[in-house]
Amino acid sequence: xxxxxxxxLTAVMLALPGxxxxxxxxxxxVELYTSQGCSSCPPADAFLHELAxxxxxxxxxxxVDYWDYIFDDVFGKAAHTKRQYGYAAAGGRDMVYxxxxxxxxxxxxxxxxxxxxxxxxxxxxAAPRPVAxxxxxxxxNLSISATAKPGISGPLxxxxxxxxxxxxxxxxxxxxxxHTYSYVNIVTDLIEIGQWDMARxxxxxxxxxxxAAVVVILQRPxxxxxxAAALLR
Numbered sequence: 001x002x003x004x005x006x007x008x009l010t011a012v013m014l015a016l017p018g019x020x021x022x023x024x025x026x027x028x029x030v031e032l033y034t035s036q037g038c039s040s041c042p043p044a045d046a047f048l049h050e051l052a053x054x055x056x057x058x059x060x061x062x063x064v065d066y067w068d069y070i071f072d073d074v075f076g077k078a079a080h081t082k083r084q085y086g087y088a089a090a091g092g093r094d095m096v097y098x099x100x101x102x103x104x105x106x107x108x109x110x111x112x113x114x115x116x117x118x119x120x121x122x123x124x125x126a127a128p129r130p131v132a133x134x135x136x137x138x139x140x141n142l143s144i145s146a147t148a149k150p151g152i153s154g155p156l157x158x159x160x161x162x163x164x165x166x167x168x169x170x171x172x173x174x175x176x177x178x179h180t181y182s183y184v185n186i187v188t189d190l191i192e193i194g195q196w197d198m199a200r201x202x203x204x205x206x207x208x209x210x211x212a213a214v215v216v217i218l219q220r221p222x223x224x225x226x227x228a229a230a231l232l233r
Contacts, residue, residue: 026129028121029217029229030059031102032111033084035076037067039175044099044111045183051117052184056125058215058231060161062187064098071174075164075186083190086223105219105226131156131198133228135216137208144216146202146228154198156227160206161215162189 032048034041051059063075064084084096091108099111103120110116130152136143144158164186171179196202196218208214218228 026132027056027058027229027231028124029104029215029226030057030117030121031105032059032061033064033080033096033098033100033102034061034111035064035067035071035098036073036169036171036176036181037070037174038098040112041099042176042179042181044101045181047112047114047117049182049184050114051121057121058229060163060185060187060215061183062190064096066096067098071171071176074169075183075188077187079190080187083223090223104229105224129228131218131228133216133218133230135214135230135232137211137232138205140208142206142208142214142216142232144202144204144206146196146218148198152198155195155221156198156218157192157221158194158196158202158204159190159192159217159219161187161217162209162212163187163215165213 030051032044034045045061048059048061051057061075062080062083063073063077064081065073065076065078066081067073068076084100087102087105087108088094088096101109101111101117103109103117104124107120107124109120130149131146133144133146142160166182166184167186168180168182171177171181193206194204213231213233216230216232217226219226
């Protein structure tokens, strides 16, 4: 009996760290709202390189277009501006700003303050994840599967983001004129591909344009909390 108990306890002790590690591996989504016409954005753009290198963070740069009267951001999109204003409205805020980082769709922070950003990321990493998301390639398709813990209800919006991994741009006018900056994970498309009611496991196949990296995001409607995100390189 003692031998059985000893073996059982050892198995539990070995299993628990694995379960904890699995939860810790669920990455936090960080969206940086930035612009090449914004003089305070370069430090945040540089910091995003550090976040993009982490395994526990999915870092995306969404360039907005409302600073284009200063410098026409080559990555700026009205859709990104709309998304940022959507987050502001969802949070009861009237204004938007750059550089702003949105953490898991629910918290915002000034993007050039690494200490504050990391504190929020750590808080989200420590929180339990009600949804487990997996994305794989299956021939010319993306296979998206997800499960939810009991008692969690939907719907969730299923989105796919495509991005440029890295690009360098020289700014020739405006407050950043004369500088050359490197940008990382520059979002080119962010589209809704469906909804998941969470009543049963999610299983979707989406035709892939190519083998480029994608991020799948499961998010509450009306710019709500991001319940899960997965990066497929």
